Amino acid sequence: MENLKEEHRVPKPQVQPETPKPEPTGSTSVQMLVLSVVISLVSYGIFVYGTADSNSIPSQLPPQSVFVNPQSFAVLGQTNSLSVSAFRNSSFTQFFNPTNTEPPFFQIFDPGFLDILGPNPTFNQVASNSTFAFAHEAPVYVPELNEVFFASNDGGPLGMSGLNENSKYGKINLTTVEAALSRTTARGVAVNVPVTELDLPDTIQMPNGGTGPYLSNLLLITSGRGTRPPAIALVNPNSPNNVTILLDNFFGRQFNSLNDIKVHPSGAFFFTDPTYGFLQDFRPPPVLPNQVYRFDPSTGAVRVVATNFDKPNGIAFTQDGKIAYVTDTGAGNGFFPNNQTEPATIFAFDVDPVSQIFLNRRIFAYADTGIPDGIQLDTNGNVYSGCGDGVNVWNPDGVLLGKFFLGSVSSNMIFAGPGRLVINAETKMFVAHIAASGFPSPFP
Numbered sequence: 001m002e003n004l005k006e007e008h009r010v011p012k013p014q015v016q017p018e019t020p021k022p023e024p025t026g027s028t029s030v031q032m033l034v035l036s037v038v039i040s041l042v043s044y045g046i047f048v049y050g051t052a053d054s055n056s057i058p059s060q061l062p063p064q065s066v067f068v069n070p071q072s073f074a075v076l077g078q079t080n081s082l083s084v085s086a087f088r089n090s091s092f093t094q095f096f097n098p099t100n101t102e103p104p105f106f107q108i109f110d111p112g113f114l115d116i117l118g119p120n121p122t123f124n125q126v127a128s129n130s131t132f133a134f135a136h137e138a139p140v141y142v143p144e145l146n147e148v149f150f151a152s153n154d155g156g157p158l159g160m161s162g163l164n165e166n167s168k169y170g171k172i173n174l175t176t177v178e179a180a181l182s183r184t185t186a187r188g189v190a191v192n193v194p195v196t197e198l199d200l201p202d203t204i205q206m207p208n209g210g211t212g213p214y215l216s217n218l219l220l221i222t223s224g225r226g227t228r229p230p231a232i233a234l235v236n237p238n239s240p241n242n243v244t245i246l247l248d249n250f251f252g253r254q255f256n257s258l259n260d261i262k263v264h265p266s267g268a269f270f271f272t273d274p275t276y277g278f279l280q281d282f283r284p285p286p287v288l289p290n291q292v293y294r295f296d297p298s299t300g301a302v303r304v305v306a307t308n309f310d311k312p313n314g315i316a317f318t319q320d321g322k323i324a325y326v327t328d329t330g331a332g333n334g335f336f337p338n339n340q341t342e343p344a345t346i347f348a349f350d351v352d353p354v355s356q357i358f359l360n361r362r363i364f365a366y367a368d369t370g371i372p373d374g375i376q377l378d379t380n381g382n383v384y385s386g387c388g389d390g391v392n393v394w395n396p397d398g399v400l401l402g403k404f405f406l407g408s409v410s411s412n413m414i415f416a417g418p419g420r421l422v423i424n425a426e427t428k429m430f431v432a433h434i435a436a437s438g439f440p441s442p443f444p
Contacts, residue, residue, distance in 0.1 A: 374412025
């Protein structure tokens, strides 16, 4: 989706992707001209979908992007030119891509997304393996190595893991990635950089969450496998990748299948514990509620800080640590049928300044496609979550700004240096160069 010019002005009136109405005799040439304009705009990533007040539509769009005006799909009934067939029946198998743009691309719903993308963003696939979901969760960026570490899918489709087989933990070198991208001649071209697998000890079973660096280590959280317990562990990013287990039980009971972890600015660890290990047939029946916990690494004390979830999943904090975000992915049921009437929701909480219990639970956002899995924030407080169609981005008020649209699942992502977002997409990995940046680890 390479652009041919440095600037692109959206023509007015905006072209809509709908069936042309009958024209007077002699209008064939006009119709062909309009059609060619639509094809060109979609191909070069400057397409505007739907009409509205000109003040609500960006006059200039960056490369590889489309603007979908929310007014254009506010009504999809029989009175709308799109017809009833435009309705979706499934949030898991049907995507919202009214422009039929080829992924990957930036799908813009609000002009605020332009501040995140900047004037000249890029979006490329950088690794791929169609037979193995190597890029699932637990992404950690280590600046000193310029590498991103990540886990394969633990127990799910193409994960090549389960009750009798552990998942993998690997890494990709971003210096190699950037060198490969520099050799491409067109925007959006895919490259395929090799991924290196780590040989970790047996104490690391089904890694699923990660953050850091924490005191120069990877801070991983594992789901466990069979009778091997879920755990929080420090892993040296350098070979031989020695491991230190910090926690593997709640007063003698194993956790269900630990999922995600973040370090609060206070130094405490916060982590989620849903039942996905059991639902994917690699862990015993659960013995604890679906909850969020706090662990103090200096004292070893662990306590519950939030409960009453269906399946708590991703977790993140604002940079000052005053607000916590937790995704509830109850709609996703592992090996059992998904239920789109269950939560696919991001909740926000106030963090009590003394006890650090999560207070004032409120709905922050609901994902329209799939479930909101891993979650990260940028320096402006915008919230990014891996969903069923890619990475969705909301502003601090919960307004959906746009998507890094993949047309497939993304479970997590990580900022890897200023203006660079690395996206895990199961069998693929993507890198987006944008204007936004993440904030550094509080205890590197």
